[in-house]
Amino acid sequence: MARAEVPGRLRTSWRVGTLTSVHDETATARTLVLDVPDWPGHVAGQHVDVRLTAPDGYRAQRSYSLAAPANGDRLELTVQHVDDGEVSDYLTKTYAVGDPVEVRGPVGGWFVWRPTQPEPVLLVAGGSGVVPLMAMIRARAAAGSRAPFRLIYSARSKSELIFGDELRTRARDDRGLDVSYVFTREPERKRITLADVNSHGWPADLQPMCFVCGPTGFVETVADMLVALGHDPRRVKTERFG
Numbered sequence: 001m002a003r004a005e006v007p008g009r010l011r012t013s014w015r016v017g018t019l020t021s022v023h024d025e026t027a028t029a030r031t032l033v034l035d036v037p038d039w040p041g042h043v044a045g046q047h048v049d050v051r052l053t054a055p056d057g058y059r060a061q062r063s064y065s066l067a068a069p070a071n072g073d074r075l076e077l078t079v080q081h082v083d084d085g086e087v088s089d090y091l092t093k094t095y096a097v098g099d100p101v102e103v104r105g106p107v108g109g110w111f112v113w114r115p116t117q118p119e120p121v122l123l124v125a126g127g128s129g130v131v132p133l134m135a136m137i138r139a140r141a142a143a144g145s146r147a148p149f150r151l152i153y154s155a156r157s158k159s160e161l162i163f164g165d166e167l168r169t170r171a172r173d174d175r176g177l178d179v180s181y182v183f184t185r186e187p188e189r190k191r192i193t194l195a196d197v198n199s200h201g202w203p204a205d206l207q208p209m210c211f212v213c214g215p216t217g218f219v220e221t222v223a224d225m226l227v228a229l230g231h232d233p234r235r236v237k238t239e240r241f242g
């Protein structure tokens with residue numbers, strides 16, 4: 001389960017991207033579409049480092065998952081506004097079409113899914129942890145993969161579901177994708193349970209690949225549940241958003 005670093009972890013130089021469009025996913029989460037010249041491509045699950053520099057030279061750097069499969073020089077990031085958050089506040093409120101931003105990546109070689117992987121996949125998302133998992137769902141569809149996918153998505157409420165409409169449509173039209181939800185505030189007030197993971201996930205004997213992403217506490221809880229349900233810890237891959 002430990003987030004292993006693979007040899008040759010991709011570390012590239014900073015590139016200057018430009019914001020080409022935005023769309024709001026919820027009242028507090030925004031997708032940013034960037035044009036990054038000479039982007040080398042990426043795999044679903046990887047992320048980028050984003051660096052902002054203020055006029056006085058002050059710099060702040062954060063990681064953001066790539067929300068969509070590689071598509072030339074076009075990158076999509078989906079950023080959840082965090083109260084008092086330095087970088088997410090800027091990216092969701094101030095950063096405007098035409099503005100530059102420094103981007104480095106792609107980063108990460110462990111928390112990735114490739115369309116050549118045929119085994120069942122369980123995705124478990126907490127809040128904005130759905131972003132890299134959505135990249136996997138989109139990559140699966142783009143490649144015409146038949147790997148069966150299940151997503152368990154924990155969010156505060158229906159109105160805070162990132163990619164809510166797209167997930168509904170994809171789950172309706174694609175029999176190989178099941179999506180289930182746990183709401184922590186409305187209409188229920190509930191945390192994800194072992195029973196949720198057991199009934200909406202895959203049996204361990206099918207040896208699915210499991211990807212869990214979200215806040216640290218959520219990720220640790222779900223990873224422990226998966227191991228308790230008999231999943232091989234080496235097939236439980238985690239990404240913590242902090």
Ligand SMILES: Cc1cc2nc3c(=O)[nH]c(=O)nc-3n(C[C@H](O)[C@H](O)[C@H](O)COP(=O)(O)OP(=O)(O)OC[C@H]3O[C@@H](n4cnc5c(N)ncnc54)[C@H](O)[C@@H]3O)c2cc1C
Nearest residue numbers: 062063064065078079080084085086087088128131241242
């Ligand atoms: C590999 C990786 C991929 C990530 N991908 C995404 C992504 O796709 N979309 C996305 O929105 N975020 C993502 N994050 C989180 C992101 O990097 C920032 O941590 C987040 O945007 C907050 O940064 P900030 O500067 O706004 O907040 P800060 O100024 O750093 O923090 C402000 C306050 O918010 C708290 N805080 C920090 N981060 C979070 C958080 N994630 N949730 C709740 N509270 C927090 C801090 O403890 C602090 O109290 C990812 C993180 C990692 C490590």
